[in-house]
Amino acid sequence: MMTAKTPGTPSSRIEKMPASTPGGTRSKEEKIVVTVRLRPLSKREISLKDQVAWECVDDNTIMYKPPPHERVNQPTSFTFDRVFGPSCSTESVYEGVKNMALSALSGINATIFAYGQTSSGKTYTMRGITEKAVNDIYEHIMNTPERDFSMKISGLEIYNENVRDLLNSETGHNLKLLDDPEKGTVVDKLVEEKVNNDQHLRHLIGICEAQRQVGETALNDTSSRSHQIIRLTIESTMRENADCIRSFVASLNFVDLAGSERASQTQADGARLREGCHINLSLMTLTTVIRKLSVGKRSGHIPYRDSKLTRILQHSLGGNARTAIICTLSPALGHVEQSRNTLYFATRAKEVTNNARVNMVVSDKQLVKHLQKELARLEAELRTPDPSSEKDLKIRQMEMEIEELRRQRDLAQSQVDELRKKVQEDDKVPNMIESSRDIKKCLTYTGTPITDCKEFNGVDRPKNRMLRMSMRQSSTAPFVLMHEIRKLENLQDQLRDEAHRALEVLQKEVACHRQGNQDAAETVAKLQAEIRAMCAVRSASKEVEVERTIPTNDIVSANLKDEITRLHSQGSNIAQLEEQLENVQKSIDKLVMSLPSNLPGSNGEVTPKLKIHSKKKKTLPLASSNSNHHSNFIRSPCSPLSSSQQIVEAADIENIAPESPYENASKDGALTESEKENSSTKAEEGGDASSREGTPGTPGYHRSSSVKMKKMQRMFQNAAEENVRSIREYVTQLKERVAKLQYQKQLLVCQVLELEANEAAGYNLENDDSINELDQPRGPWSLTFKEQRQQIIELWDHCFISIIHRTQFYLLFKGDLADQIYLEVELRRLNWLQQHFAEHGNASLAHVDDEPVISISSSIKALRREREFLAKRLTSRLTAEEREALYIKWNVPLEGKQRKLQLVSKLWTDPHDPQHIQESAEIVARLVGLCGSGNLSKEMFELNFVLPSDRRPWIMGWTNPLLNLLNA
């Protein structure tokens, strides 16, 4: 025999909570749900020709339909949560309370009542509801495998105010109600049967039904004479969490009340009358409790204890449960009074508020198990403190971290001290200062020392020191330096050869025009001889150098010393070449002036296209090799340098054609003085009387011949002028290239001088650690690289350098050891440029043909043009989606004007934000097609003068900034 528990306290221990509030979870106020079910007329009613007096007018309203001529003084219309008419199935009625029934599965108590007069259909309805609820409960359990459910069932009836156990028909009579301080009212000795499955549950419910007191009344052959309560207690726990000791627990009550009719109506007497009295006592108390609860807190005392029914169902009436009351009605006019009473009861009931909450409990078994486990753990801990406990472990870890941090701090401190000491020693070495002076001198393009150079004055000493250190690191690669020296010398040779060839052409031109200035021809011949002499010296020295073209590392130090000496001794060669070219240019100018068209007596004007200071700068070949670009600047018929040597020879032959009589006479040696004079006069008139095409003696013919001669003369004259002009321009280009060569050589000399200084300061080249660093993959160089690259990025921004150049450089040089030379030269170049801007402001750096070479404004202008170009490329290189994504990312208004230009104008603008730089470079690379196409090569940045096949700055490499810097 098991002890019965109250609905709120199933077989579990409520976790330190009052019986009325198990689990302590927050309660939810909810009114009792009231529905009305109107059954069809029964056979008995039909046979009595009773009439239907009630009609369900909608889902919520039931209305009295009085017979004709009846005066109705009472309400005729009643509204509830739901109203079900005679045709509605029990399933529909269940749907109205289903939610409530299933809330028991999640720990909320629920009670479903059936209230109504005898034979109104209470039992009929509650059987259907119970059956469907059982189906749904088991379906839910099947669909919730994560929870472990257990269920118990108890059944009782209150018959004549006696509580009978429907599952214990033998001894379960007149059970006592006990008041438990924790659990509330409990039915003593009520059997609670554990339910195994749905079949088992149905079976047990069937037993309860069978055990219920049934009797025949005038209205119902099988009238239920008692109040029946079937209670399911459902408990569930999460399966996974073994440590979870809490469970949901709730009870679900199915209550089928006895008929609420008056005894007289049932024509009861004897036993039925007595039953009726008791039934009415319980129902009267229920009605009173409901009425009192319906008016709220003002109602005062609630007489739950006045009947066993209300005592047992106390929690379901205004307490911790959700409650639904299904009021059943007979539609018969003959029962209208009882039906109205039922509807009055239902109307009050719907005003009652309950406070249901989730019941969380700890089962005694689980609690004991949990406490035992905890006790064992604590005892074990007390006996032997666990060394590997989490807290201890953390403390030890932290101690180790502190120790490591301390060690790192000490190491860093000692490094700083060492560095400081070294720097102090460095400052004491006069050779280093001397070296700095040399560098200053070498960096001065025009040969004038930059006395207040920011990078090397005392004001910026830390930066200066850093630069010196980085230069020492990178410039101590003698092998690279020697390689660069060789390259420069080759360039020098090529330039000299080209200058020589240009002068040869010039000489031929002079020879071609005997009327040219004799002095100029002599000057040219003299210069030509000088250049030949220079070439001879150079080729002799070359022979000596053959053996040491590829020096080994062992002898690199010694060779470099030789190089230094040789570079010093050759220092004047380039200057001489420049000077000689200058003289050549002057001679050409004289030559041009001496041409017939420019002589005051010819046409009286200087040909505009022969103006010496031509404003229009032509694209002339600057290839270091003898390419067929020469054909672009010397044109036939007079040019010996048409395109190749063969053409030169052919042109020499062609030049014989327009022989003058003076020439013929000279050849023959038989021309008289008068003839010479005649010839001279005709020549001055523009005609050529000695033309072999003419027939002397014919006036018309003579005139025609004279016109032809004039045309031919003019033609040759123009060709000659053109050639001389071309040569002049070519010489100008040679001068520019020589200037660049000079600059590059100076940069190299700087490095060599620095090497000397380092050596003098005790940095032995052979034992220099920085040389060994070449073999080491990372270390100090990676730091220097980062510093130098950041300086370069900032200087790019400061000097308005092409953003395509920046992109190329940024993407190419990632910190390889081989990048040292590139970074260093770029840094020097930019420092020098910055210095120039600081000193000269907007004045140009150098002049070619009176055009400014570089200035702040020209750099800004070039950068703007470049951004405009890139903005245009946004359309062709990116899709509309990509563009839009970029606008959003770079905060460019999507509806704004010139969005593309706005976007491009934001690129490369923040030198201090590495992410900005990286992203800017990626976008520019995409726009100019540098991504993954192999277009980027370090060769572009070598110290070569690459042929600028296209003048657009963005397609050129490092040579372009150099050109920008030095040229235009």
Ligand SMILES: Nc1ncnc2c1ncn2[C@@H]1O[C@H](COP(=O)(O)OP(=O)(O)OP(=O)(O)O)[C@@H](O)[C@H]1O
């Ligand atoms: N909605 C309905 N549709 C069809 N028949 C119904 C309906 N409701 C009840 N009945 C029938 O009416 C008769 C009386 O029903 P029932 O026994 O459920 O009434 P009751 O209210 O429980 O009466 P009592 O209080 O006397 O036990 C039964 O024969 C039942 O089958």
